[in-house]
Amino acid sequence: MLTALTVLLVYQLVGEIVVVALGLPVPGPVVGMALLFVSLILRGSVAEDLRDTANGLLRHLSLLFVPAGVGVMAHLNRLTNEWLPISVSLVFSTLLTIAVTALVMRALLARRVQGH
Amino acid sequence: MTPPLAEIWVYLSATPLLFLTLTLVVYQGAYWIYRRAGFHPLLNPVAISVAMIVALLRLTDTPYETYFGGAQFVHFLLGPATVALAVPLYAQLGKLKHALWPICGALLAGAVTALVSAVGIAWLLGASDLTLLSIAPKSVTTPIAMGIVERLGGLPSLTAVLVVTTGIIGAVGAKYVLDALGITDHSVRGFALGTAAHGIGTARAFQESDEAGAFSGLAMGLCGLVTAVLFPLGVWLVRTLQ
Secondary structure (H helix, E strand, O other): HHHHHHHHHHHHHHHHHHHHHHOOOOOOHHHHHHHHHHHHHHHHOOOOHHHHHHHHHHOOOHHHHHHHHHHOOOOOOHHHHHHHHHHHHHHHHHHHHHHHHHHHHHHHHHHHHHHH | OOOOOHHHHHHOOHHHHHHHHHHHHHHHHHHHHHOOOOOOOHHHHHEEEHHHHHHHHHHOOOOOOHHHHHHHHHHHHHHHHHOHHHHHHOOOHHHHHHHHHHHHHHHHHHHHHHHHHHHHHHHHHHOOHHHHHHHHOOOHHHHHHHHHHHHHHHOOHHHHHHHHHHHHHHHHHHHHHHHOOOOOHHHHHHHHHHHHHHHHEEEEEHOOOHHHHHHHHHHHHHHHHHHHHHHHHEEEEEEHOO
């Protein structure tokens, strides 16, 4: 587990360095994920240790959003004043995005199957 | 004379231990409820945890900064967890290669829909400029969304809240939307969840299946990348036209 955690942190660190050095508009961990993904393809397999640690971390992914969510406290004024546009926008935009993404992907997958 | 209980409280709230432990204990409780209810989407553990912690902090008059001093250790793990998404993604490499073009098409459609509809609806209903700027990247994972908004002069901490709320809405609502549309393919269900509802959607997708989870994680990463490029361009365009 220690090795795997070190690997994840090293990739994150390299990601951060790449982002700062090249002035990219994306966060370091995303670049770190891309680099680890490419490394795994080049290596051709995942070490058991890394797989277990990654799966363990991702199994409780939602826990990691709790501290940011509690930040709602600091914005109660703005959220109360603009509750209507904010809530309608969040609900409709999110559900619409799910529907559009799913329908486009299904249509493109179906078209490809027919094309074969 | 100060009662001993208050003294203990003052002492403990000055160390990270109290709020770190509180976050873990409350989450485990919320997760226990969620599991007992057969993973009913309406009992989302993030929503329950946030509500309980906010209530507790208000009752004890604790400012958010004090809470975050302890909870930041949990927050920090978002970075390595994002990197870890490469692992389930690699496990789906075969399916990924097979569905490359449908993925690109769905990603672009989803990312643009998320941005334009969020800003459009909020603007039509009279939201302020600062709120518009902060709500735009709502479908993107927290670290990316906060990074983008900070650079453009919005309110990153407000964005974090809107992003988490979006994730909860997506995790709660996705099942109903996808079932109503008759979407049965787990790769499609996962991909839609990850595009619209980032990591919280991905956590929900992993409960459906490993395949849904991997595609959701992929969508979350890609949607973050695409939005990080599209959104600053859009803002620049709007500001130039004004």
